[in-house]
Amino acid sequence: MAGRGSSDDGRARPTRKCADLTFDAQLQSIQPKAASSIKINDELAVVADADKRIVARHQRHGIVGSFIDHVPEMLSCMDQGHGYSATVTAIDIPVVRVRVHAR
Secondary structure: OOOEEEEEOEOOOOOHHHHHEEEEEOEEEOOOOHHHHHOOOOEEEEEEEEOOEEEEHHHEEEEEEEEOOHOOOOOHHHHOOOOOEEEEEEEEEEEEEEEEEEE
């Protein structure tokens, strides 16, 4: 694949510097209770769960949804010690859009 390498474990290597990783995304597998409790501009923690899914978690309301965009890149960067947050940019349940950025 052009612009991507792979590591020994088969995971894609980041094509950008991890500290500069920023993108807009629509969360998947929305959790309605958590999604109905958040507001525009809320900050969500971006974390890997036990199954190596990347999820967006609100401090008080729990997991809001999961990511399908940039997952290999974020996992690789997180393995290197980088952390990410997501700012809620739009809510129209079941759609929640966020802007991901380095912490």
